[in-house]
Amino acid sequence: MTTRALSDQRALTTYLRRATWGLPEGRRQELWDELEEHILTRAEHLQFTDLSPSQALAQALRELGPPARLTLGMAKVYTMPKLLIAAGAAALALSAALYAMAGGGETPMLTLPVVTQSPVKPSCVRGTKPSGDNITIVSENNGITCYTFNDGTSYLGAYLNGNDIVKAIRAQGGRATLKGNRLDVSLPGTGSGGGEIGANFTRNGQPYFDAFRLIDGVGTPLPIRFAGFAAPQVQIGAINLRFGTGEQSVGRLFYNPLYSLFISSLKGVVAQPGITGGGYFMDSPRSPNSRHRVATTLAPGEVVMLITKRAGERYMADTAEVGADRSAVLQSEASKVRFVSSLGQLGPYPGGGRINALLVRVTNIPLDQLKTGIFLPARPTSDAR
Numbered sequence: 001m002t003t004r005a006l007s008d009q010r011a012l013t014t015y016l017r018r019a020t021w022g023l024p025e026g027r028r029q030e031l032w033d034e035l036e037e038h039i040l041t042r043a044e045h046l047q048f049t050d051l052s053p054s055q056a057l058a059q060a061l062r063e064l065g066p067p068a069r070l071t072l073g074m075a076k077v078y079t080m081p082k083l084l085i086a087a088g089a090a091a092l093a094l095s096a097a098l099y100a101m102a103g104g105g106e107t108p109m110l111t112l113p114v115v116t117q118s119p120v121k122p123s124c125v126r127g128t129k130p131s132g133d134n135i136t137i138v139s140e141n142n143g144i145t146c147y148t149f150n151d152g153t154s155y156l157g158a159y160l161n162g163n164d165i166v167k168a169i170r171a172q173g174g175r176a177t178l179k180g181n182r183l184d185v186s187l188p189g190t191g192s193g194g195g196e197i198g199a200n201f202t203r204n205g206q207p208y209f210d211a212f213r214l215i216d217g218v219g220t221p222l223p224i225r226f227a228g229f230a231a232p233q234v235q236i237g238a239i240n241l242r243f244g245t246g247e248q249s250v251g252r253l254f255y256n257p258l259y260s261l262f263i264s265s266l267k268g269v270v271a272q273p274g275i276t277g278g279g280y281f282m283d284s285p286r287s288p289n290s291r292h293r294v295a296t297t298l299a300p301g302e303v304v305m306l307i308t309k310r311a312g313e314r315y316m317a318d319t320a321e322v323g324a325d326r327s328a329v330l331q332s333e334a335s336k337v338r339f340v341s342s343l344g345q346l347g348p349y350p351g352g353g354r355i356n357a358l359l360v361r362v363t364n365i366p367l368d369q370l371k372t373g374i375f376l377p378a379r380p381t382s383d384a385r
Helices: 003-019 025-047 053-064 067-078 081-085 087-101 162-171 211-216 251-266 367-373
Strands: 110-112 115-117 123-126 135-141 144-149 156-161 175-179 182-186 195-198 201-203 206-210 224-227 233-236 239-243 291-295 303-309 315-321 327-331 336-340 355-361 381-383
Touching: 003 025, 003 053, 003 067, 025 053, 025 162, 110 162, 156 162, 156 211, 156 251, 162 175, 162 182, 162 206, 206 211, 211 251, 224 367, 251 303, 251 315, 251 367, 291 303, 291 381, 303 327, 315 327, 355 367
Parallel strands: 110 239, 336 355
Antiparallel strands: 115 156, 123 144, 135 144, 156 206, 175 182, 182 195, 201 206, 224 233, 233 239, 291 327, 303 315, 303 355, 336 381
16 A cells, blocks of 8 residues: 555544544444445545545545534434434435535536547448448458448447446446446446446447446436436436536437437336337438427427337437527428327328427426426427428
C-alpha cells in the first residue's frame, strides 16, 4: 500500500472513530460499516468528476461535516424507539440522515460521454452478390462477397464506454461488473437479479455498449422517467444518468431504438422491456417527402414520438424535440397520416388514402403512465412536406 493510500486510510479511520464515539456499543460497528460504505460510495462518485482518489475522499468527508455533528445525528436516529423495531428501517433512516447532513437533495446526475458511430465492419455472404445504391462491395473471393452499407445511418447510435457505465452505476448505489465484452448490471432496489448485455464493438481495447441496450436490456419494476433531447436523461429508481454533453444532439439515436420499450408501456407492460419482439425501426426517411411538422401545445424541450404500424407487430417510430414555436418535425414512411388516440387504432392499411399515426410525449412522464402522454394535435391530419 502506498504512503498516500495509508494516509487516506488513517484519515478515514480517524473520522469514523470520532463519528461513532459514544454510540450504543451494540450499534457502533453497524453504524461504522454503514457510514464507511456511504463515504466510499460518495468518494467513488466524486472520482467520476475527475478528482483523484485522495481528493475525492477528502471532499466526501468535508461534505459530511465535523464528526461530532454526525455523531449527534446518528444518535438521534438510533434512539427513536420505532426505528429500533426493524434494522432495515433504521438503515434507511440512517442513509437519509447521512444524505441530509451532507447537503444532499435530488439524486445527483452523472454525465456519460457518447460516441455516435460504431466502426464500419463489412458483412460477408456466399452466393448471390448484394446490390443496391446503398451497398459498397469491399471484396469478392471464392464466391464470398463482403460489403458495407453506405446509407449514412447503419452505424449510428449512442454508444457508451463500458468502464464509464460501471463507474456511474456503482457511484449511485448499483452493482455493475465488466467481464471482457459482457456487462452485468443490477440496479439498487431490484434485489440480486440483474441483466447482462454484450458490447456492440471495441475501440482501443475498450468495450462500447448502445445506451438503449443498457436501459432496454435490464428488465426492472423500478419507476423510469426520461427528459431532454440533445443530451437525454434517464432516471431509473435511484440511478440518474445523462447521455452526452449536449454539444452534439444524440436525441434520435437514443430515443428511436427505445420504441419497443415505449410501445410495451402503451400496451400496459413495463417490467419486461422489448416485449414487442418483431418491431420495426428506421432511423432515416425513405424519401425526401417523409417529414411531418406537427403543431403542439407542449412546452419547448419536450420529446414527442410518432408511431405507425406495419403488418403484424411491426412498428415504425421517430422522435423529435418540441421547438420554441411548440412544433416538432417527425419522419414517417407515410406521406399522409391521420392522428388517432390509441395504439389499438394503428394499422398497416390506409383509410381514405391516410395511414393512422399516434403521437405521444415520452419525456417527464413516468414510463408506466405513458398513456397519459398521448395527444391529438389541432390538425387531425398531416401531409409530408
